[in-house]
Amino acid sequence: MIRTPLRPLATIMRARAQGENPELIERENIRKRHEEMRDKARVRAEGRLLVLGVAFLAAFSVIGLRMGALAGSEAAEPRASASGASILAQRADIVDRKGRILATNLETFSLYAQPMQMIDKERVADRLVEIFPDLNKTRLMKDFTGKRKFLWVKKKLSPEQKQLVHDIGDPGLLFGPREMRLYPNGKLAAHVLGGAGFGREGVNAAEVIGVAGVEKTFDDVLRDPANGGRALTLSLDLTIQTATERVLYGGMKLLNAKGAAAVLMDVHTGEVISLVSLPDFDPNERPRPLTKGDAADSPLFNRALQGVYELGSTYKIFTAAQAMELGLVNAETIIDTKGPMKVGGHRIGEFQNKNYGKLSVTDIIVKSSNRGTGRMALEIGPERQQEFLKSLGLFEPTPIEIVEASGGKPLLPARWTDLSAVTVSYGHGLSSTPLHLATAYAAIANGGYLIKPTILKQDGPRLGPRVMSAGVAAESARMLRKVVTEGTASFGEVTGYAVAGKTGTADKPKPTGGYYDDKVINTFASLFPAHDPKYVLVVTLDEPVETSGDEPRRTAGWTAVPVAAEIIERVAPLLGLRPHVEPLALTDITLASH
Template sequence: MIGAGIGSRIGRNADIHSQGRYLPPGHDAIAKPRARRQGGAEGRTPSQRRIFLSLALFAACFTLVGARLVGLAIMGGDGGDNIAVASGSTQIHRPDIVDRNGEVMATDIATASLFADARYVIDPAETARQLVGVLPDLNVKDVTAKLEAGGAFVWLKRDLTPKQQYAVHYLGMPGLDFRSEQKRVYPNGKTGSNVLGMVDIDNRGIAGIERYMDKSLGRADDTGRPNFDRNSTLMLSVDLHVQHALRDELEKSMAEFRALAAVGVIMDVHTGEVVAMTSLPDFDPNDPMASPDDTRFNRATLGVYEMGSVFKAVTLAAALDSGRVRLDGRFDATQPLQVARFKIHDYHAENRWLSVPEVFVHSSNIGTAKIALQLGGEEHRQYLQRFGLLTRPQIELPEAGAPLTPARWTELATITTSFGHGIAVTPLQVASAVSTIVNGGFKVEPTFLRHNEPRLGERVISAETSATMRGLLRLVVMEGTGRKADVAGYPVMGKTGTAEKPMNGGYSRTKLITSFISAFPANDPRYAMIVMFDEPKATKETYGYATAGWNAAPVTARVISRVAPLLGITPATKPQESDVLREAKLVSFGTANGQ
C-alpha cells in the first residue's frame, strides 16, 4: 500500500462524527457541546449512570478500533492489503530489454492504480461524479455501477500518473485507495515495436520478445504468472541506431510510393542475428490500442508473400551447386515457354539465347524455368527445404508464419516456384536464405538475441557455389536490374523481385509485391538485407514504373548508405573485381554472346 492511500482509509472513519452525520473532508463544522446538566454526576439517577458508563465503554472501544484501522492504513498492515491482494493482480517485475549496445528498449516504472472497496463508499453516484471530474476518461455510469455492486475490490483505473493520483487523493472520498504496480515503458516509441511486442494491463507479455520472455525466461508461480530475476537484463541482437535508420527510410519511402506496407530486415550473415527489422505500418507499444489492428501484424516474420524474382537466386544457386547447370551454359529464351494451358513470358524479353549470367542479370523467367527443369523438380524442392524455405522458421518471436507451398510438386510447380510464384514465404526466411548464399554456403537460423560467435549450421551449397553467386549478385547491381541499389564506397550485391499479387484465383497485373535482396559489402559480405513494398505506386520520378528496380532497389541504397557506417564498415576506395565476376562478365557479354 503506497502512502497516497492513507488519506482515503482515514477518511472512512475520521469523517464520521459522533452526531451520526457525514462531514466532507475539510468541513469546518464542529458539533456544539450541549449545556452541562446542572448538579453534575451527583444529580444523575442510577439508570443514567449506567447509560453513561455504557456510552463511555462504547466510545473507548470505538476509539481503539479506529486507531487500529488508522495504524493499518499507515503501516500497510494485513487487514487492508488482503482485500487488494485477494482480488487484484499480482505485480510482475519484468527485466529490462536492451539493444546489442546496452541501450534500453523496454523497462518498468513504478505506478499506482485506483481501486475501490465499495462497502465503504457512502454515495456511489457522487463518488463517480467527483472521480470523473479529475479522471475525464472514466464514465460516470460505469463507475457508479461498479460502486453500487458493493464489492470489496473493484478496479477503477490502472496506471495513474502522479498528477492523477494526487488529484484523486485530494478528493478524500471514502472507499477509494491505490495500489502500487509496475508499468512497462518503451522509450523509443514505435521504433522496434514489432520486435519488442507488448504487454497487457497486468504487465504480462502477449506479443513479440515480451511474450518470449514470459514463456522462456520467467518461472511460473502457482497462478501461472511469470516471476523474473529482477537483476536480469535481456540483450537483443538489434542495434537501435540501425533500427531507427531502417525504419526512417522505409517510412519515407512508403509515403513516396504510396505503398500499403513496407518491410525491412537486416541480418548478420554469419550469426543469423537480426540487427534491424521493421514492419510498417507499425504501432507504439506504450499505447498499442491507439493504432489500427493491422499495425500489430508483423509482416516481416508472420506475413507470407509470393516474392517473385528474388527466388531466382535460390534456384540458380541450387542448379549450379548440383552440377546439373554450368556457369557457361546457355538457354533458349527466344519464345515463351508453354506448360499445359499456361505461357511463361519474360517481363523484359530479350528474345534470344541467354547465358546463365544473362538469365540472372536480365531476370528471365523463361531461362530460370528451364534451369529449374534441368535441375529437376524433386532436387529443386530438396534445396528449397535445405535453405529453410519450406518450413516455419524457429525464432524467438511467437509471430512466425508457415510458408504456403505447392500441394504437389508437379512440373508446373517446379517452374513457377523457380521464379517465386506459387510459393509464399516470410521476408525473414528470404533474408536467411540470402545469408546462406553469400556466407560460404552455411545455413543460419535467424535470432533476435545477441550472440558473439558465428552460428553456422549445416552446409547447403559449396564454398565455390557461394563465391559464384556472390559474383552474379554483384553483376546484377553493376549491369542489370539492380543498378539503383549500388552505393559509393559500399559495393552492393543483390537481386530485384517483382511479383503480381494473387487476386480472385489469378494474378493482378497492377497490384505488385516488390522487393530487393542484398548483401554488403560485396567484397566480404557481412550483412544481408531485404526491402519489400506492398502495392507501391508509380511516380513521376520512376517514369510510370512501379517495379522493384525503381523502388526497392534505390531504397536499399539509401538504407545502406546510412547503416553501413553505423555497423563499422570501412568505405572501399577502389573495389576489387573478383575472378568469378570477371568470368561472369566474360560469359555474359563476351564472344559467346553471339549465339
C-alpha cells in the first residue's frame, strides 16, 4: 500500500511561491486521509453485520423448524431415549411339538399423559380410576399437578379399555402403539414358558424381553431378526400337558397336598412331553417374587426343576442295579434283612418296624426293604456308589434348557461314610429334583443309556453314554413291574398299559433340622409300557394325606401312585400307545345261539 505524503515537496514550494500557508496543505491532506479510512472501515463493518445477520437468520430458522417438528410429533418418555439405538419389538412365537401356539405377540396400545395439555385434571383422574381400579386417584392428581410433562398411565391396554379412555376426550391422554407378549392358554405350561416383560420403552415401541423359563433361556434367539421370525418349537404336547395338569391338580386338592410336580419324558430322546408344577400362575399377569419367607411358597417356584427333595425309596432300584452291574448279586440272590442292623452307631429300621427276614433282591425292591438295600450298599461301598449315582446325573443340576434348572443342584452328604451309603441307598441324605429322578429312570427304561433331558423337539433318539448293561436295565425294569403287580404300587396298574415303577415316601425335613412326624414328600417314579418302555412319568406330592379311611394315610402307595395311574390312563392313548389286551381263555368264551 502506497501512502500519499502529507507535505508533498512540489506542492509546498508552489504554495510558498504564491504566498500561501503550507500548513493548510498538510491539514487538508490529513482530512482526506481520514475520510478514506472512515469509508473503508464503514464498508468493512457493514460486511461483518451482514454475515452476522445471515448466521442469526439461519440459526433461528433451524430452531424454528425443529420446534415445529417437535410440536407435530408425539411425546416420548425422556428416560426411554437412546441415541442411535432403535427398539426391537418383534419376538418369535413359541409352539408345541405339533405347532400349536404357546406364546405369541399381540398388537396393543399404551396409555400415557401430558399433564400440561389436560383440560380437567380431576375429572380425568376420576374416570381413569373407574376404568383401572388398581390406579390411585391421589397419586394421579399428584402427578398431574406436579412439574412432570410426561408420565406413563398404563403400559398395556385392551381394546375395550382403549375405547373407554378415548371416550374421556381429554387431549392430555394419548396412546402409543406397541406389541405385548400373549400366552393364549393362560396358566398352561406356565413354569416352562416363564414369561416376558418390557425392557427399553418408547412411546411408539417397547422392547419385549424374557424374564423366566424358556422365554429367558432363548431370549436372544427369539429376538434375533436373522431367524426370520421362525417359531421356537418345544417338546411339549399341548394336549398331554393339559391332561397332566388337570389330573395333578385334582389329585393335589383331593389329597390336601401343599404342592405337586409331574414330569413325563421320552426315554430315548430325552424330550420332556409334559412338565407341571403346582401351584402355578398366569404368565400374562406374572406375579412378583416373594421378598420374604420360603421361596417354595411362591407360585413362581418350579417344583419339578427347583424342588430339591429326598425322594425316598425310589432310589432303591439304583442300588439293586449297581449291585447287579458289579456282579455282587442277581435278581434271585437271597439277602438276610432281619434286624437289628446298626451302621455308624445308627439303627436301620423298616417301615412300621416290619421284619421281612430273608428276601431275594427282587423281593427287596417289591417289599421296599431298607435293610436289604442298605446291605447291598455296604457291599458296593461309598466310593463306587458315588461314581454310579454321579453317572446317572444325580450330582449336578439338570441340563434342560429352562433357566430355573440351574437352581436345582442336588444336596449331597458332607462326608460320604458307610452310614451315608446306606441311607442314600433308600433315598435319604441325598436330595434331588423330580427331573433328576426321571432322567435316571430313563436310563433303566432305554436299555442302560444316560440321556440329556431337553425341552426342545428332537428329530430322533439322543442316547448318551452307557451307564449300565442292557441286561441289568431289563432286569431292573422287571423288578419295577413287580412293584406294581405285587408290591407297594398296586394302585398303579392301568388296564391295557403295563406300568412299572417304584414308590418313595420320605419324611419332610424341618428348616431348623430334623424331620416332621406328620409331613412327607411322596413320589412315584414309573415307566410304561413295561414290556417296551417308551416313557417315564414321575409324580411328586408335597405333604399329601389320604383321609377316606379311619386313619390318615400318607404313604406314596395311597397318594402319588393313584394320581400317576390316572395320568397314564389319560395320556397313554394321546401318546399313540395302543392298549395291550390279553386274549380270553377259550373256557371263558360262551357260544351264543342266533
